Amino acid sequence: MALLYTSDPTRGRIWRAIFAAEAPDVAFFDPSQNYDPAAIRYLAAWAPSADLIASLPNLEILFSIGAGIDQFDMGVLPPHIRVVRMIEPGIAAGMVEYATMAVLALHRNLIDYRAAQKDARWAPIKLAPAGERRVGVMGLGNLGQAVLQGLKPFGFPLSGWSRSGGVIEGVTCHAGEAALPAFLGQCDILICLLPLTSETRGILCRDNLSQLPKGAAIINVGRGPHLVEHDLLSLLDEAHLSGAVLDVTDPEPLPADHPFWAHPRIMLTPHVASMTRPDGAARALIANIRRFAAGQPMDGEVARDRGY
Numbered sequence: 001m002a003l004l005y006t007s008d009p010t011r012g013r014i015w016r017a018i019f020a021a022e023a024p025d026v027a028f029f030d031p032s033q034n035y036d037p038a039a040i041r042y043l044a045a046w047a048p049s050a051d052l053i054a055s056l057p058n059l060e061i062l063f064s065i066g067a068g069i070d071q072f073d074m075g076v077l078p079p080h081i082r083v084v085r086m087i088e089p090g091i092a093a094g095m096v097e098y099a100t101m102a103v104l105a106l107h108r109n110l111i112d113y114r115a116a117q118k119d120a121r122w123a124p125i126k127l128a129p130a131g132e133r134r135v136g137v138m139g140l141g142n143l144g145q146a147v148l149q150g151l152k153p154f155g156f157p158l159s160g161w162s163r164s165g166g167v168i169e170g171v172t173c174h175a176g177e178a179a180l181p182a183f184l185g186q187c188d189i190l191i192c193l194l195p196l197t198s199e200t201r202g203i204l205c206r207d208n209l210s211q212l213p214k215g216a217a218i219i220n221v222g223r224g225p226h227l228v229e230h231d232l233l234s235l236l237d238e239a240h241l242s243g244a245v246l247d248v249t250d251p252e253p254l255p256a257d258h259p260f261w262a263h264p265r266i267m268l269t270p271h272v273a274s275m276t277r278p279d280g281a282a283r284a285l286i287a288n289i290r291r292f293a294a295g296q297p298m299d300g301e302v303a304r305d306r307g308y
């Protein structure tokens with residue numbers, strides 16, 4: 001039983017040490033070593049090439065080293081290979097930190113104060129209580145739920161939306177396309193944490209964003225292609241939206257001449273909201289290998305036809 005790990009070598013050393021200590025029965029290889037391709041049953045990778053996949057005749061599971069799996073080319077992955085996204089506590093902790101920071105920055109008018117500081121302008125804005133700032137999360141998976149839990153102590157009225165909905169204590173949950181307008185109509189701050197699929201690509205478009213209340217702001221921590229850039233720019237320029245915090249763009253890195261860089265109402269970060277932590281990831285992967293061996297469902301297994 002062998003695993004091939006093809007990501008960052010420095011982090012790979014931590015993975016290797018954890019596998020040696022906690023799963024010595026799983027041989028751990030990286031591409032710098034000689035390995036028998038026929039022995040590899042598990043591949044842990046970010047975006048494996050078609051050639052690599054084709055070289056592993058007995059591959060059973062492709063584990064993403066990140067939360068997303070949209071970077072995989074499903075077309076080159078034989079249908080019997082199972083796909084698992086990474087669910088580990090470090091990714092969720094990072095996302096909670098970032099989303100909380102972004103919500104608070106928008107709630108406390110940081111975009112305006114940044115501009116005022118540039119002009120040496122002392123311009124206080126009346127404080128809105130958190131109880132009057134409605135925050136909604138699109139995507140109620142592991143990360144969406146963690147972000148909602150993290151926001152609870154501030155007292156924002158919270159809501160969530162996803163294809164299939166959910167029940168989260170203290171959160172008004174909406175399910176499916178028909179419920180989207182009602183959900184959007186009551187989000188002063190909208191956070192996108194959806195997986196990127198053919199159904200969610202472009203979901204942050206004029207039709208949907210214009211249903212947010214006037215003056216609302218958005219946070220995109222999903223994927224760049226969720227957002228229709230031109231629609232965001234025009235809704236900001238028309239003052240229907242008051243701001244955007246974007247951690248993801250399309251493409252990445254964002255070209256230096258892209259209008260997002262200089263837009264006064266956009267705050268940009270370079271896809272750093274959260275990052276897989278190697279110790280948590282190695283342990284999450286070992287736990288999934290054990291579940292798989294015991295015939296149990298794996299945590300984060302993707303329904304390949306659904307794309308998440």
Ligand SMILES: O=C(O)C(=O)CO
Nearest residue numbers: 065066067068274275
């Ligand atoms: O984990 C992911 O999918 C990422 O976006 C990495 O930052």
